[in-house]
Amino acid sequence: MDKTAVLFLTTGFEEAEALVTLDMLRRGGVAVTTASLTGDLYVTGSHDITVRADALFEDVKDAAYDALILPGGPGTSRYFEHENLLNRIKKAAECGHAVIAAICAAPSVLGYLGLLNGKRATCFPGFEDKLTGATVTGQPSETDGRVVTGKSAGCVFDFSFALLKYLCGDETAEKIRSAVYYKN
Numbered sequence: 001m002d003k004t005a006v007l008f009l010t011t012g013f014e015e016a017e018a019l020v021t022l023d024m025l026r027r028g029g030v031a032v033t034t035a036s037l038t039g040d041l042y043v044t045g046s047h048d049i050t051v052r053a054d055a056l057f058e059d060v061k062d063a064a065y066d067a068l069i070l071p072g073g074p075g076t077s078r079y080f081e082h083e084n085l086l087n088r089i090k091k092a093a094e095c096g097h098a099v100i101a102a103i104c105a106a107p108s109v110l111g112y113l114g115l116l117n118g119k120r121a122t123c124f125p126g127f128e129d130k131l132t133g134a135t136v137t138g139q140p141s142e143t144d145g146r147v148v149t150g151k152s153a154g155c156v157f158d159f160s161f162a163l164l165k166y167l168c169g170d171e172t173a174e175k176i177r178s179a180v181y182y183k184n
Helices: 015-027 083-095 107-112 153-168 170-179
Strands: 004-009 031-036 042-044 050-052 067-070 099-103 141-144 147-150
Touching: 004 015, 015 031, 015 050, 015 099, 015 153, 015 170, 067 083, 067 153, 083 099, 083 107, 099 107, 099 153, 107 147, 141 153, 147 153, 153 170
Parallel strands: 004 031, 004 067, 067 099, 099 147
Antiparallel strands: 042 050, 141 147
8 A cells, every 4th residue: 555645834934854754754665645725835944945836725735645844944833833833733633644744843733732741743843842732752763553743854864764664664674775775
């Protein structure tokens, strides 16, 4: 069965975290949809790189996915303003069928929603106190149950491969890791 994911984009997202994750997952065969939270298909990241999302949030809000992904960056604060996104993440967590993934500052959203209670997690340095209920490890990436977190843009490959491993297994993750000559 093919795996699916939705990667949410908002103004100020960290481009490397979004685009490397998108690239690695698609290389692994995951059907990833990028979804704009801005009401416009064109979304500008934190370094003035504009990308065209595949869909608007409204188009994907009720669709079932195997993973929901939040890239970090300065735009992370906008996630807290998008009540429908927060409800979508909570619903996915309650149903227990999807992995919830966040990197850099974005794990703070998961802490805010109470999704990190009793879990190991990591985040961008300085956001540790926002990971309410988590054991913060400082590792490049963490997988605990249905939650995958990443530390920063510099750790995006670790995060991507952890997510790919969760969705598609060790063999696929290792195949893609080897194909891009990633050494950690």
